[in-house]
Amino acid sequence: MKFDLDRLMAERGIDVAVVSGRIHGNPTMYYMTNGAKLTQGVVVKPAGRPPVLGYYPMERDEAAKAGMDSFNLGDLNPRALVEEAGSTLGGTVLFYSRLFDTLGVRGRVAFYGEQDQGRTLALLNALSSGVPELTVMGEFDDTIFDHAQLTKDEIEIQRMREVGKKTAAAVQAAVDLIQRHRSVDGVMAKADGSPLTVGDVKREVLRTLFELGLEDPEGMIFAIGRDAGVPHSAGNASDPLRLGESIVFDLFPREAGGGYFHDMTRTFSIGYARPDVQEIYDQVRFCYDKVVSELRVNELARTYQHLTCDIMEEMGHATPRTDAHAESGYVHTLGHGIGLEIHSRPRFSDTKLNEDRLVPGSVFTVEPGLYYPDKGYGVRLEDTWTVGADGMFRSLTEFPKELVIPV
Amino acid sequence: MKFDLDRLMAERGIDVAVVSGRIHGNPTMYYMTNGAKLTQGVVVKPAGRPPVLGYYPMERDEAAKAGMDSFNLGDLNPRALVEEAGSTLGGTVLFYSRLFDTLGVRGRVAFYGEQDQGRTLALLNALSSGVPELTVMGEFDDTIFDHAQLTKDEIEIQRMREVGKKTAAAVQAAVDLIQRHRSVDGVMAKADGSPLTVGDVKREVLRTLFELGLEDPEGMIFAIGRDAGVPHSAGNASDPLRLGESIVFDLFPREAGGGYFHDMTRTFSIGYARPDVQEIYDQVRFCYDKVVSELRVNELARTYQHLTCDIMEEMGHATPRTDAHAESGYVHTLGHGIGLEIHSRPRFSDTKLNEDRLVPGSVFTVEPGLYYPDKGYGVRLEDTWTVGADGMFRSLTEFPKELVIPV
Numbered sequence: 001m002k003f004d005l006d007r008l009m010a011e012r013g014i015d016v017a018v019v020s021g022r023i024h025g026n027p028t029m030y031y032m033t034n035g036a037k038l039t040q041g042v043v044v045k046p047a048g049r050p051p052v053l054g055y056y057p058m059e060r061d062e063a064a065k066a067g068m069d070s071f072n073l074g075d076l077n078p079r080a081l082v083e084e085a086g087s088t089l090g091g092t093v094l095f096y097s098r099l100f101d102t103l104g105v106r107g108r109v110a111f112y113g114e115q116d117q118g119r120t121l122a123l124l125n126a127l128s129s130g131v132p133e134l135t136v137m138g139e140f141d142d143t144i145f146d147h148a149q150l151t152k153d154e155i156e157i158q159r160m161r162e163v164g165k166k167t168a169a170a171v172q173a174a175v176d177l178i179q180r181h182r183s184v185d186g187v188m189a190k191a192d193g194s195p196l197t198v199g200d201v202k203r204e205v206l207r208t209l210f211e212l213g214l215e216d217p218e219g220m221i222f223a224i225g226r227d228a229g230v231p232h233s234a235g236n237a238s239d240p241l242r243l244g245e246s247i248v249f250d251l252f253p254r255e256a257g258g259g260y261f262h263d264m265t266r267t268f269s270i271g272y273a274r275p276d277v278q279e280i281y282d283q284v285r286f287c288y289d290k291v292v293s294e295l296r297v298n299e300l301a302r303t304y305q306h307l308t309c310d311i312m313e314e315m316g317h318a319t320p321r322t323d324a325h326a327e328s329g330y331v332h333t334l335g336h337g338i339g340l341e342i343h344s345r346p347r348f349s350d351t352k353l354n355e356d357r358l359v360p361g362s363v364f365t366v367e368p369g370l371y372y373p374d375k376g377y378g379v380r381l382e383d384t385w386t387v388g389a390d391g392m393f394r395s396l397t398e399f400p401k402e403l404v405i406p407v
Numbered sequence: 408m409k410f411d412l413d414r415l416m417a418e419r420g421i422d423v424a425v426v427s428g429r430i431h432g433n434p435t436m437y438y439m440t441n442g443a444k445l446t447q448g449v450v451v452k453p454a455g456r457p458p459v460l461g462y463y464p465m466e467r468d469e470a471a472k473a474g475m476d477s478f479n480l481g482d483l484n485p486r487a488l489v490e491e492a493g494s495t496l497g498g499t500v501l502f503y504s505r506l507f508d509t510l511g512v513r514g515r516v517a518f519y520g521e522q523d524q525g526r527t528l529a530l531l532n533a534l535s536s537g538v539p540e541l542t543v544m545g546e547f548d549d550t551i552f553d554h555a556q557l558t559k560d561e562i563e564i565q566r567m568r569e570v571g572k573k574t575a576a577a578v579q580a581a582v583d584l585i586q587r588h589r590s591v592d593g594v595m596a597k598a599d600g601s602p603l604t605v606g607d608v609k610r611e612v613l614r615t616l617f618e619l620g621l622e623d624p625e626g627m628i629f630a631i632g633r634d635a636g637v638p639h640s641a642g643n644a645s646d647p648l649r650l651g652e653s654i655v656f657d658l659f660p661r662e663a664g665g666g667y668f669h670d671m672t673r674t675f676s677i678g679y680a681r682p683d684v685q686e687i688y689d690q691v692r693f694c695y696d697k698v699v700s701e702l703r704v705n706e707l708a709r710t711y712q713h714l715t716c717d718i719m720e721e722m723g724h725a726t727p728r729t730d731a732h733a734e735s736g737y738v739h740t741l742g743h744g745i746g747l748e749i750h751s752r753p754r755f756s757d758t759k760l761n762e763d764r765l766v767p768g769s770v771f772t773v774e775p776g777l778y779y780p781d782k783g784y785g786v787r788l789e790d791t792w793t794v795g796a797d798g799m800f801r802s803l804t805e806f807p808k809e810l811v812i813p814v
Contacts, residue, residue: 114523
């Protein structure tokens with residue numbers, strides 16, 4: 001949680017954390033500015049002191065709404081600094097140097113937030129050599145922000161629960177759309193006789209998300225038949241909805257304008273299920289239920305990837321453990337942490353290097369799946385789960401798991 | 408344009424350009440993958456050779472649709488590399504080292520694309536020391552991708568023209584919504600007597616954008632009265648629409664899922680205009696028309712910021728030239744380049760360091776404005792313009808400039 005940042009900075013010897021760049025599409029900036037409606041800015045967080053939001057003067061109204069200490073970057077006269085230095089790079093070094101002087105920060109300065117990689121390398125190396133009294137740092141893995149966001153507070157969990165309800169409503173809208181149509185010769189058909197397509201369903205889902213105040217930045221998966229057998233195949237808009245085929249519907253929207261994600265997957269089959277699809281579905285459902293029944297607070301996340309491989313192998317499927325390159329069977333990890341990023345901590349990869357645990361405040365997905373593209377099907381089931389302060393596990397995905405959509 | 412990349416790489420002594428990270432919200436990745444529907448990847452562009460898209464095996468279907476040479480990153484077994492190195496950082500260094508070996512690239516390698524700054528610093532410095540036969544580079548300003556995107560090809564211009572038409576339709580939807588209501592005591596009112604608000608208009612505009620296949624990632628500006636006097640004030644959702652007040656409506660959506668932006672601003676006043684608002688509006692309109700009439704192919708962009716300051720100062724307003732900290736008068740630059748990013752090249756800042764020119768294939772905004780928050784108003788007018796291969800300037804914003812919306 002955010003209040004862990006001071007402890008983490010002290011443990012790692014970080015005197016100042018600087019987060020910069022755009023707000024939108026920059027989860028660390030969003031986290032530190034509470035989603036302020038600025039286009040860009042700089043947050044300076046000295047150890048043991050509240051963060052300061054540096055904003056540009058045209059955005060002073062929106063900065064004031066962020067509810068944090070703030071500083072008008074226009075006072076540094078960035079344009080004049082570029083003229084003084086004779087280059088934008090030199091001017092930007094001067095800008096940071098003056099900003100740090102003004103805010104009275106020095107020592108070990110760590111940078112965060114999304115920026116172009118080449119710009120970052122050029123700037124931070126120039127800053128390091130141009131301002132020798134600073135020690136410019138970068139954390140690669142398990143950064144203080146990764147670590148702080150391993151746990152969510154009650155307000156964050158409540159927001160994520162709301163996103164979960166709305167996501168489920170959008171999945172229901174897809175089911176409703178399908179059920180408003182009837183089948184003709186094994187294909188769902190519109191009133192004019194043309195087939196109901198994957199694209200039609202996606203449009204209905206997008207419209208529902210929009211009406212509910214969610215957005216779909218990463219693009220949903222609605223993949224039928226063989227495509228359902230490739231985990232990240234998004235599905236072809238022109239594919240007609242055929243009866244009896246497995247449909248993997250993976251929806252992972254977030255609050256509009258950036259914010260918290262939800263992630264859920266259901267596998268559907270319209271009208272009836274092919275027996276081979278039903279069999280695989282039952283196996284995935286068994287695995288899902290077994291894993292969920294074994295969830296224990298403070299357990300290593302990788303334990304559950306291990307358990308899933310045990311279950312899948314016992315049922316005769318390849319897993320990443322038996323074949324790292326498998327494209328059939330169980331071919332991914334069990335889940336992932338989720339928050340302001342769709343994939344965050346905890347990680348579930350089954351390696352000793354992964355020490356992530358399911359602790360109170362964790363939010364993560366459980367999503368076993370089985371994929372047989374050559375046989376023309378795939379199945380995945382996924383809910384987003386959280387661990388409460390009471391150590392209890394709760395799903396944030398309120399939607400039944402039924403394979404067949406009756407039509 | 409994209410075919411300039413090889414020339415630019417040769418001029419700058421870059422042997423390999425590497426673009427990595429997410430596709431969404433990462434314009435350089437979007438540019439190099441033609442907006443492939445992957446979540447992430449690595450593009451390796453050796454000098455003089457076509458780019459290669461590195462993808463993860465679960466996303467092989469979407470990678471195949473990108474229409475470019477591709478490489479399955481799973482073949483490098485990234486997870487085993489992390490185990491081998493004993494850390495994710497070490498594993499990532501091995502990953503790049505093996506990837507470059509496999510693709511037969513070496514020499515001066517420049518990195519691009521959005522990533523967390525600290526991760527970038529740690530990774531690129533580790534790569535530099537861990538693989539001494541590479542020279543790891545970063546461009547800060549005027550990168551090869553900035554430079555290539557200074558000019559758009561006919562396909563890009565056509566897409567941007569389409570976005571312009573749809574953006575104009577969304578502005579029209581706002582006008583239509585307002586005109587479907589009537590005024591009661593100087594405020595636009597709904598059937599139930601409650602006021603029509605800024606939030607109501609924004610919802611209608613968002614719905615229209617959505618239906619037209621656009622998204623609004625940066626958040627539109629619809630600001631009335633005093634807020635219209637602060638250039639980036641987004642407007643308060645609960646503000647009622649009052650007659651006679653200036654409304655700055657700045658809409659800058661892009662193709663849904665990432666893609667090309669359009670940017671346009673109109674200033675409206677409902678029912679009638681206060682005389683002081685009308686006067687300022689006429690001045691901005693005069694300035695806009697004058698600047699547009701002076702546009703010349705291959706001219707320095709900064710010439711037009713200079714010209715705008717001349718015009719505004721002649722009319723008695725402060726400008727950034729007379730007061731860098733002014734919050735009243737003309738307080739910004741005339742425009743900006745636009746493409747896959749809302750603010751890109753050419754730049755219009757009036758400094759000798761800015762050598763950007765309006766060349767065939769340039770796409771940019773022209774947006775003079777005057778701001779008087781203390782007097783309760785602001786005015787801005789903006790179209791997106793392009794320069795054709797014939798040297799002719801054309802607006803991509805097909806929408807009239809009329810201050811008063813009759814009701």
